[in-house]
Amino acid sequence: MTSQELFANICRKKSFLCVGLDTDLKKIPQHLLNEEDPIFAFNKAIIDATADLCVAYKPNLAFYESLGVTGWQALEKTVNYIRENYPDQFLIADAKRGDIGNTSEMYARTFFQHFNFDSVTVAPYMGEDSVKPFLGYEGKWVILLALTSNKGSHDFQFTQDEGGERLFEKVLRKSQEWGSTDTLMYVVGATQGSMFADIRKVAPEHFLLVPGVGAQGGDLNEVCKYGLNSKCGLIVNSSRQILYAAKDETFAEAARCEAGKVQADMEAILRSNNLIG
Numbered sequence: 001m002t003s004q005e006l007f008a009n010i011c012r013k014k015s016f017l018c019v020g021l022d023t024d025l026k027k028i029p030q031h032l033l034n035e036e037d038p039i040f041a042f043n044k045a046i047i048d049a050t051a052d053l054c055v056a057y058k059p060n061l062a063f064y065e066s067l068g069v070t071g072w073q074a075l076e077k078t079v080n081y082i083r084e085n086y087p088d089q090f091l092i093a094d095a096k097r098g099d100i101g102n103t104s105e106m107y108a109r110t111f112f113q114h115f116n117f118d119s120v121t122v123a124p125y126m127g128e129d130s131v132k133p134f135l136g137y138e139g140k141w142v143i144l145l146a147l148t149s150n151k152g153s154h155d156f157q158f159t160q161d162e163g164g165e166r167l168f169e170k171v172l173r174k175s176q177e178w179g180s181t182d183t184l185m186y187v188v189g190a191t192q193g194s195m196f197a198d199i200r201k202v203a204p205e206h207f208l209l210v211p212g213v214g215a216q217g218g219d220l221n222e223v224c225k226y227g228l229n230s231k232c233g234l235i236v237n238s239s240r241q242i243l244y245a246a247k248d249e250t251f252a253e254a255a256r257c258e259a260g261k262v263q264a265d266m267e268a269i270l271r272s273n274n275l276i277g
């Protein structure tokens, strides 16, 4: 998918919501545990209930890998289900990978060839040769961690060099030598608020994947005030707030209701910024 196609989907659906599929056996409704594949049954119901309200899905690999083979099978079924039934969705593997070149090549093959994801989150710490193998696939994206949503983001990411450049700014600036606005996005946490203004000084055109609204307390309006660009430029993720809105048989309906609230806020923001009519 190109950035232009992504923006077209955002305008058509009046939404830049990504539903995070952080599916946890301990949190899904009890009655689903009788299903042959409870994780897939839950994901399928959530996807069917929210697909018209969002432009992306983001399974976090930790939730699947922690279950071994059954987790990988549920992930594969989920990806294939979205591809077959909702082909306009942008699919993000939140895997936070990156290693020496030949190992990164294997990770890239996993997410782009074995699984047909559109994008994978990658950690920038090991530098250019650890990121570039992910950038060799036509139509696929690297989503590089820049400024994360957690408290620990302050441990390293704000560190300054002698010239005053902060580490997250260096990641944004340097990595633009490796990919384009059609192959590279950045993770910036919604909890970083007005820092989006600084991000936009270094990366004005790139799409940003923004986790941290909902359960982590990030403010959608603040993110948009500082982070929106002329092509929207934002995919905002919410996982727990949508997935676990109800714990009983009404869970899919409740998830739809939560996703609908976020979509309505996004529609108002897109309209007031003249991005949709």
Ligand SMILES: O=c1ccn([C@@H]2O[C@H](COP(=O)(O)O)[C@@H](O)[C@H]2O)c(=O)[nH]1
Residues within 6 Å of the ligand: 020, 022, 060, 094, 147, 148, 149, 150, 187, 188, 189, 211, 212, 213, 214, 215, 216, 237, 238, 239, 240, 241
């Ligand atoms: O900086 C980051 C990077 C990734 N995440 C991931 O996004 C979701 C957020 O889930 P919520 O339930 O909406 O809080 C989750 O998969 C994280 O691992 C992040 O939160 N912050």
